[in-house]
Amino acid sequence: MKCAKLDCGVRSMPSPRIAVLASGNGSNFEALAAAHAAGDLGGSIVALLSDNPQAYALERARRFGIEALTPPAGRFRTKLEDEAPWLAALEEREVDVVLLAGFMRRLHAPFLARFAQRLLNIHPSLLPSFPGLDAIGQAHRHGVRVTGCTVHLVEDALDAGPIIAQRAIEVGEGEALERLTHRMHEAEHALYPDAVKRFLTQPWTVDGRRLLFADAGANEVSHG
Numbered sequence: 001m002k003c004a005k006l007d008c009g010v011r012s013m014p015s016p017r018i019a020v021l022a023s024g025n026g027s028n029f030e031a032l033a034a035a036h037a038a039g040d041l042g043g044s045i046v047a048l049l050s051d052n053p054q055a056y057a058l059e060r061a062r063r064f065g066i067e068a069l070t071p072p073a074g075r076f077r078t079k080l081e082d083e084a085p086w087l088a089a090l091e092e093r094e095v096d097v098v099l100l101a102g103f104m105r106r107l108h109a110p111f112l113a114r115f116a117q118r119l120l121n122i123h124p125s126l127l128p129s130f131p132g133l134d135a136i137g138q139a140h141r142h143g144v145r146v147t148g149c150t151v152h153l154v155e156d157a158l159d160a161g162p163i164i165a166q167r168a169i170e171v172g173e174g175e176a177l178e179r180l181t182h183r184m185h186e187a188e189h190a191l192y193p194d195a196v197k198r199f200l201t202q203p204w205t206v207d208g209r210r211l212l213f214a215d216a217g218a219n220e221v222s223h224g
């Protein structure tokens with residue numbers, strides 16, 4: 001399916017209004033917020049929403065002067081009990097684009113439909129390898145020689161959706177999981193802001209599974 005009008009939709013916004021959803025530490029949120037503060041994200045982060053009132057991401061948001069919200073998440077661990085207050089909070093703030101950054105709950109049809117091709121996620125593996133929880137550990141235990149991180153559009157399947165950007169990381173001989181995890185986060189913090197900026201400022205289309213940028217070098221894999 002070609003969706004040419006959608007790339008126009010993002011690019012025609014003078015400065016897309018962005019919300020980030022995070023459940024925990026928020027280091028990826030911080031990388032995005034720092035890029036925004038430097039005028040280098042291609043849009044403005046207007047809110048950080050968390051399902052976890054203890055999330056350190058909330059504190060990071062306050063430090064950046066970004067509104068930090070905790071809409072009710074409900075009693076289920078892996079999904080929001082009611083997405084309506086979340087969607088209402090995003091509507092009230094006229095959010096155009098939503099970025100998931102360590103958000104630990106699945107989103108469902110109404111949310112996905114409202115932000116179709118406006119909802120991005122970062123995952124710490126080279127998808128489609130190692131979707132789901134503990135992706136860094138999965139790859140480490142598997143003994144892969146190369147892993148990496150992926151920024152992708154979110155669809156109604158776990159860690160699926162057209163790939164926007166990936167960064168490869170070579171795993172050192174006998175490298176400890178802790179060190180690989182640290183290097184993965186460094187790679188993520190570079191990749192996510194870059195990928196968001198490109199997504200928001202360059203023309204693109206979706207053709208089947210593939211998100212295609214119109215500019216040169218669109219499908220290169222960078223090495224961290």
Ligand code: GRF
Nearest residue numbers: 025026027028102122123124
């Ligand atoms: C990151 O590794 C991200 O890829 C995954 O969850 C982790 C979140 O880390 N989805 P942080 O909260 O951004 O520090």
